[in-house]
Amino acid sequence: MVLLIAAPLALALVAFAMPSARRRPLVLLAGALVHAAGVLALLAAPPPAREGAWLAFDPLARVTLLTATALFLASAVYAQGYLARRADRDNRVFVGGLLVLLSAMTTVALSHHLGLTWVAMEASTLSTAPLIYFNQNARSLEAAWKYLLIGSLGIALALLGTFFLALAGAGPGGPKSLLVEDLLAAGGALSRPWVRAAFVFLLVGYGTKMGLAPLHSWKPDAYGEAPGILGALLAGGLTNFAFVSVVRVFQVTIAAGEGAFARDALMALGLLSIGLAAVFVVGQRDFKRMLAYSSVEHMGILAIGVSLGGAATAGAFFHTMNNGLTKGVLFLSAGNIHRAFGSKSTDEVHGAGRRLPLSGPLFLAGFLAITGSPPFGPFFSEFAIVNGAFGAGRYWVGGLFLAFLAVIFVGMAATVLDVVQGDPSDAPRVPGTGDSWLTAGPPLALMLVVLALGVFLPAGLKDLFGAAAALVGGGW
């Protein structure tokens, strides 16, 4: 497990030290392959859980790492084509930063020590801020600044929340530790007011990284200005891991007997996120910003799923995988379209389907998948959540959820159809940016996986989602 964290970090050093900008992307590919192999090896032969260990390969880590490693592999392949086309920019920081990000994300997934989680979260913020600035223009600078400032604020509040949690366990009989297992074992011995305060601060702090409303304001800017590959890794990877951190804290909060309060808070932020995304998606002319609001929406869906409990929670973990992979499809294909037209506004971009015979249709398919159209995976996970809401007698929640989803479907459809359909002949054209297997292949592969998840869900995976949900009192 330590190797899984250390290998990308070591490769990041290699990338920083490497003199050749042309070969450097290969390091990224190597990191992705090593990481994927490591995750598969761990899945095949899970290491025994050790008492008091800071790292553990629990179901939560399995679900999210599996998603992230697939996404990262696809992105790494994509980067080969992408960085070759962007030879004008020095890619040293870009490649190194992505590998540091991979390492930090893996740490968050594996960490059972909330202090370590916090440090890794901080590292992920610091490593991605320069990546957003990859295009080095005024707009990407603004996005990087907002991301850094809002992210640091969230991180600072999360640290305060971590301290609160440590204090909650500092009483006589308390665990005096930040290990999740110790805190869970202490349960009722934790000081409840401080647990409550800790949950609020950690939800706000890590919620900022997730991009839950009302702390999502960095998202549209960062996703809109960052290269598509980074958007994919942020929206499909990092946000999932922030979600994992929230879930771990939620776990502790339930054990301390403050579960009802935490559920209400998650539900409120979740509904707010979906509602806000619905408002901003409609009439959005910048298709990358539209994807950002879609990401806000799906973080809201995750929060609601976890808050509902039961099968909805298992559905939420299924959804982390669906959302992560579909976001990969969308951001990577959106990046291709952006590059081919030199614009990301529907005022100028039309007929992507004709000009980019792979990326255009993929963008359309990704849109259908993410808005919950059958037979793609997200349909089934969202269905599980809605079903859970109605099954639990929460008709208002289910109704609002469906209503917002419908609005978002219509809003996104208007933008996406504008981009994909029509006649591209009068749209701006950037030479040498057609579809290639390196840039269109990875999203295609991810799309097939999403489709496969919808058509046939392996029993092993289904059990995994159930096991992850069982940590916070859910399950199929």
Place this chain on the structure above:
Amino acid sequence: MTSLTDLVFILVVVIDFFLLASSRLGAAIRAVATQGALLAALPLLLLEGGHQVGHVLLLAAGALAIKGALIPWLMFRAIREASIRREMEPIVGFVPSMVLGGIGVALAFAFSSRLPLPGGEAHPYLVPTALSTVWSGMLLVVSRRKAVNQVLGFLVLENGVYVFGLLLTGIMPVMVEAGVLLDLFAAVFVMGIVMFHINREFASLDTEKLSALKD
């Protein structure tokens, strides 16, 4: 010793007020540096039997070097290189932000005595000082326009978190405390670099100009 500790806590809060009211960048940076130095003294003043002395000394020295010296130095360098106008007009005026800060501080001091402290007795001003400093930092970040001021606000916020962390020196592993200092350093370092670029792009550090991206 007790009254000296009291005084340090009070001064930390008074510096919060000063920052909320201050319009001069140089004075504000100096105030943050002073606050950092005061915070460095706190672990020594709060030292009681049972804590590891070496650990506490390390924490104090680290806080003094980073919060009291290094970061102010970086900030001064940043404003010199970017030749920032010293006057600044906040989004929320000085008087309203001072009053808001005052209300927050009053609430923190009035109600913190009712919070149960599971870790045993702590200095009565510790928790309220931490909370009011966090609150002032939040206000500063939200209400100021200039990038440098927002960074200052973030530093104040971090200082508040640090004060709260002092509550846990006894039970917390060294790592998390080191994390506080490291993170502070890293955040400002990266922010400094970014600011340098902002400067090159706009010849100003006014985040008002960073408003091309919106819906």
Place this chain on the structure above:
Amino acid sequence: MVLRTALHVVALLVLPPLLLGVINRVKSIFGGRRGPPLLQPYLDLAKLLRKGAVYSRTTTWVFRAGPVIGLAATASAGLLLSMGGAPAPIAFAGDFVLFAYLLGLGRFFTALAALDTGSSFEGMGAAREVTFASLAEPALFLCLLVLARATGSLSLSGMLGPDLDAAWSSAAPGLLLAAIGLFVVALAECSRIPVDDPNTHLELTMIHEVMVLDHGGPDLALILYGAAMKLFLFGALLSRLVLGHGAGALASEALFLLGVLAFAVAVGVVESVMARLRIVRVPQLLVGASVLSAFALVLLLR
């Protein structure tokens, strides 16, 4: 005790102009000059008293009453104030409210007299003065409340009596903050730099001085004397608050005098090293003083 109290009344009447002299001397030293003699303000007052007064035909009795009531109100306030730890000539529960409002009454009549001239210039000064006074008053009250809370007494004599020394050992931070707040209030109430500049005659920046431009001769003398007395009152308050009192009556008196003079020196130093604030910044300073005092009160209440 009675003797000391009587002595304090004499001090209240005699000493105030000396403070002005001290302030001027300090400013002169900072400016590298020798400056006027310490007793110059007395000579100035004597000169003004010998002069005649000219009254505009547009003015009424209010204009003439202004300086008299201003001085009378300040002097009455002085009778409520305990000096050097000895009880004041007049003391009753809640007299600190009367103290604050006697000062307010004096200002009210000065402002009325300024309005009575019908000059827009004086009107502007009156408007500024009352604006800033309305911001300084909460700070003053909060400071006095801090004292009341710390000593458990509602009378100025009790607040500044022996209980204060006990309070210092239990509530030092709050009292210190209150003292800082009170010093700012004193600078504002007495129209000193950085709030107002008593020496300026530039219309754009004047606050207090502009109100009394139309007064001359004995009236002006009364106004200047009243202003000096106000300064003395705040000096006495702060001296007792910060320095405490010595062992025995004589030591207390000496410490008290020393404190008042030190206050004058402090005001002189502030005037020498600080620039006048822009008028838009003055409310900021005064609200800051209020916030500090409120914080002090919260510290004591918790």
